[in-house]
Amino acid sequence: MKNRQPTKDEIREFWEWCGIEERFDTNDGIYYYHYPNHTCDIELPPIDLINLLKWAVSRMWVVNIHLEEGLFWVVEVAHPEFGKGEAIDEDLTLALFWALRELQVRGG
Numbered sequence: 001m002k003n004r005q006p007t008k009d010e011i012r013e014f015w016e017w018c019g020i021e022e023r024f025d026t027n028d029g030i031y032y033y034h035y036p037n038h039t040c041d042i043e044l045p046p047i048d049l050i051n052l053l054k055w056a057v058s059r060m061w062v063v064n065i066h067l068e069e070g071l072f073w074v075v076e077v078a079h080p081e082f083g084k085g086e087a088i089d090e091d092l093t094l095a096l097f098w099a100l101r102e103l104q105v106r107g108g
Helices: 008-017 049-059 092-106
Strands: 021-025 030-034 061-068 072-079 083-089
Touching: 008 021, 008 092, 049 092, 061 092, 072 092, 083 092
Parallel strands: none
Antiparallel strands: 021 030, 061 072, 072 083
């Protein structure tokens, strides 16, 4: 069970893996993030269920999400190229994040 928050670097790497790119605007001299749907923002999206489902899960096949003994969430995700990832956490959002991150780290 992970039971920890991701670091800023883990979050940045994760969102980059989901297709959110950091870019530099030479006219304004600022960094911003370009999203796959061609929108932009000056911040990365927060790690929450809506954003995970929108930007990451759409790239995967969620195999199984269930609450084990009413205490912790078990999330299993799969992708045809990257295999399977699994995570367990008391927080559903973190369980989903870590399962997806496992696939990313594996080489996704």
